[in-house]
Structures are given as structure tokens and as C-alpha cells.
Amino acid sequence: MNLKTLLQLFLLFSSLSILSIGGGNTVLPEMHRKTVDDHGWLTDKQFADVFAISQAAPGPSILIVTMIGYKAAGVPGALLATIAMMLPAGILVYLVSRVWARAKDSPARKAIEKGFAPLTVGLILASAWIMSKAADQSWQAYLLTGVCTLIFCATKINPLIVVATAGVIGWLGWL
Template sequence: MDRPITLLVLQILFLSSVAVGGFITTVPELHRFVVDVHGWLNDGTFVALFALAQAAPGPNMIVVTLVGWEIAGATGAALATAAACLPTLVIAYTVSRFWSRYNNVGWYRTFERGVAPFAVGLILATGVILTDGAADDWKSYALTGSTIAFMLFSRRSPLIPLAIAAAAGLVGFV
């Protein structure tokens, strides 16, 4: 393996190992690593890959596959995907066995309740990083704020604000 893909795979292995709440919680660190530290991608490309991954059906960790593809082609995509899945698989298997044994113990329930706000905070950090990378004027921030309000106060499909944002981009509003 050449150096960029080796570094990317090692970073993704680490991120997948600490992803509490799904791989989406580690997207800010992945962004920092590939955009800010190594410059393999720019903000716009990273945000576009993330948006594509979110629009595609399937798991939200597909962004890893797209980043791997962008950096090292098909080999990068395959290795990045494997690196994202393997630690999660091992941890999920181990935790499920642990959970089935200790799920009725008080300290374990307290731990579960304590981890939830941590995961929510990581997901919010993902949103802040991606907004900062994609938004470049007040209109972009307004569109992002409207989408947040829509999602918080409506039970309608997230495809609605996505379609509105796409239309706004198409007509040159953002």
C-alpha cells in the first residue's frame, strides 16, 4: 500500500473503533484528517462526498468508501470500507455478548444513559463542521438554519429540505 491509503486506513480503523453513535459521529475528525492535515481533499469535495453518501440508500458510513475512492481509487474504496467495518463488527459482537450478560445490572443501565448525550454531541459536531465547510455566505447559513428548524419541528421527510436546497443551488441562490 502506498502512504496516503495506509494513513487513511489506519485513521479509519481508529475512528471506527471510537465511533459512539455510528460512524457519522467521527466525520469531523475524518474531515480534519483528509482536508486540514493532509490536504488530500478540499472542503467542497468532502462536503459533496458526504452529501452523496447521505442521499444514497444504505448505511451513513458510505462516506468512508467515497473518501477512499477519491484518494486511492477502487483499492482505496475497498480498504477504507473494510477498515470502517471491521472494528465495528468486532466491537458490536463483543458488546452484544456483554450486554446479554449484564443488561439488568444498574451500573450498566447508567452507562447506557450516559453515553447517549455524548453520541448526540458528536453528531452535532459533525453538522457544525460540515456547515462550516459548505456555507460561504449568509444565504447558505440561512438555508442550513431553515433545514435544522424543519427537522426539529416537523415529522416530514428529510428529502423535502434536501430538494429545496438542491433547487436553491440549481437556480444559483446558494
């Protein structure tokens, strides 16, 4: 096993973890530069493909680092890259959430909870917009999104059933 590669993986992804302010996607350009251009762990095409796979697979899309780690140094590389990408940011969230819990009745926390709510809803609408753009939806897919939105808002049907049905519709090639 190549210890040097493992060390490089750990150092790279733990520093990207701290730099990824605003979410994992913000460090993708830097991740591409380091892993493809500097280390040559994978090709340009492979990077684009593992990105697409990680977006589609269930779970957090940051698991692209699991695939890069796997390509660079096998299963140990995959696990190490995943842990490195989660640990530093996770420690920071832990510290902030401790402060947050202690500030339970402070005016600052009340203001953040009330004031950030409209901003968060706006950001979520923005991410729905970006997801839809990224998926390059056809008019049939927009129609499906519209119908599903109505179902989610107006009924209590388990969303999993709706997503699975939509998957079948896509599989049949109707989108």
C-alpha cells in the same frame, strides 16, 4: 495486477481502522501522510478533492478510502481498501455489542444510557456546528438552515423532500 500494492493497501487501512478512535476523520492526517507522502498513490490536490467528493457523496464519508484504493490499484484496490477500513473496527464493535446485550439490566448499562444521552446530544450539536463551519455557509444558507430546522421540528413533512428542495435552491444559485 500489483499484489504488493494490494497488500500495502490492506495493511495500511486495516491499521488505520483500529487507530480511528472517535471516527474516521481522526485518522485523515495520518492517511494523508501515508498515501500522499510515503506511497505517492495520489497528489496533495487529489487527496483534497477526493476528500471533498467523499464528504458530499451519499453514505459514510469514510468511503474516501474507496477512492484512494481505486487510484492505487483499480477496482480490486478500491474494494480491498474499503473492506480493510471496516473489518477490524467492525469486529471490535461486534464484541462490545455482545457484552452490551448481555448487560441488559445491569446498573452500568442503565447509567450509560441515561448519562451518555446529554453528552451525545451535545456532541451532535457540535457536529452540526462543525458541518456548518466546514460548508462555509453564507447568510442565505444560514437562513435556509433556520427555515429547514423549523420545518423539521414543527411538521411531519418527509425530510427527503426538504433536503431535495434545498438542493434545488442551491442549484439555482441562491445560496
